[in-house]
Amino acid sequence: MEPALLNSARQSARKARRIAVLTGAGVSAESGIPTFRSNGGFWRNNRFEDLATPQGFVRDPKFVWQWYEERRRGIAAARPNPGHEAFAAMEHRASEFTLITQNVDGLHDLAGSKNVIKLHGDIWVVRCMACGGERVERSELNELPPRCACGGLLRPGVVWFGEALPEGAIERATAAVRRAELLIVAGTSAQVYPAAGLIPLAARGGVQVIEINTEATDFSDEVSFALRGKSAEILPQLV
Ligand code: BV8
Numbered sequence: 001m002e003p004a005l006l007n008s009a010r011q012s013a014r015k016a017r018r019i020a021v022l023t024g025a026g027v028s029a030e031s032g033i034p035t036f037r038s039n040g041g042f043w044r045n046n047r048f049e050d051l052a053t054p055q056g057f058v059r060d061p062k063f064v065w066q067w068y069e070e071r072r073r074g075i076a077a078a079r080p081n082p083g084h085e086a087f088a089a090m091e092h093r094a095s096e097f098t099l100i101t102q103n104v105d106g107l108h109d110l111a112g113s114k115n116v117i118k119l120h121g122d123i124w125v126v127r128c129m130a131c132g133g134e135r136v137e138r139s140e141l142n143e144l145p146p147r148c149a150c151g152g153l154l155r156p157g158v159v160w161f162g163e164a165l166p167e168g169a170i171e172r173a174t175a176a177v178r179r180a181e182l183l184i185v186a187g188t189s190a191q192v193y194p195a196a197g198l199i200p201l202a203a204r205g206g207v208q209v210i211e212i213n214t215e216a217t218d219f220s221d222e223v224s225f226a227l228r229g230k231s232a233e234i235l236p237q238l239v
């Protein structure tokens with residue numbers, strides 16, 4: 001990457017008092033968690049219709065749970081990386097800071113980020129399809145699919161394709177992006193909506209946008225700074 005580009009992006013990041021951040025699976029790649037659409041990503045070998053839709057779950061809850069339980073074990077063994085840590089440090093300095101994430105792994109919380117909006121839910125939450133009760137369940141689920149005390153089927157507390165996002169989440173994210181001076185977008189392919197829509201919202205509304213990604217995305221031409229490289233390497237250089 002051109003050093004001048006990184007320098008200008010750093011200046012912009014250091015000057016901004018109101019910062020919004022949008023992250024995707026790429027920020028956790030260097031913690032050892034596979035992404036969805038890149039090489040080796042989940043959707044290269046699986047159909048998302050089978051694993052990440054309510055219809056797929058109803059068809060074969062055991063199969064879906066086996067995938068989630070495998071991911072949960074991988075995430076349980078993972079640690080935040082310098083990219084997650086850089087965002088936690090940035091939050092300390094900013095007067096307003098909102099971290100909007102599509103990730104369900106909880107690594108931003110573990111790194112110390114406080115104002116986090118989880119657009120796609122939380123892989124550690126389980127919710128009953130019958131009574132609606134939900135709880136945090138980190139321990140290994142021995143019997144798949146797991147059942148609620150009421151006898152109902154438990155599901156992962158994530159947002160599947162075709163499902164509404166958690167109540168108020170996209171509204172709060174939109175408000176934070178509109179108020180921000182700077183939006184930092186890291187490690188997302190920007191293919192999944194409504195999350196991806198936050199990027200043109202910022203770019204077309206006069207908010208500076210820094211994109212950090214190992215590859216170009218549909219919005220790379222619209223952002224103020226497109227930084228090519230690994231988020232765990234670039235983000236610490238912006239703080
Ligand atoms: C909804 C489950 C309405 C959780 C996931 C046409 C137009 C607009 C919308 C739609 C449309 N057709 C269909 C839709 C709606 C649909 C959608 O967007 N589809 C797309 C695919 C067209 N959206 C929805 O259904 C959403 N809901 O719209 O609801 C509604 C309203 C009211 C009532 C009912 C309904 C819900 C979407 C939720 C999807 N959930 N999974 C889980 O188990 O994890 S999807 C999945 O994609 C993940 O959850 C993830 O959060 C999300 C986004 O992926 P990314 O994070 O970006 O990851 P990806 O692998 O794609 O990219 C990684 C990037 O990192 C790459 O660019 C790579 O280059 C980069 N990278 C890799 N390594 C690094 C790196 N970068 C930096 N450093 C590195 N080291």
Ligand code: ZN
Nearest residue numbers: 128131148150
């Ligand atoms: Zn129940």
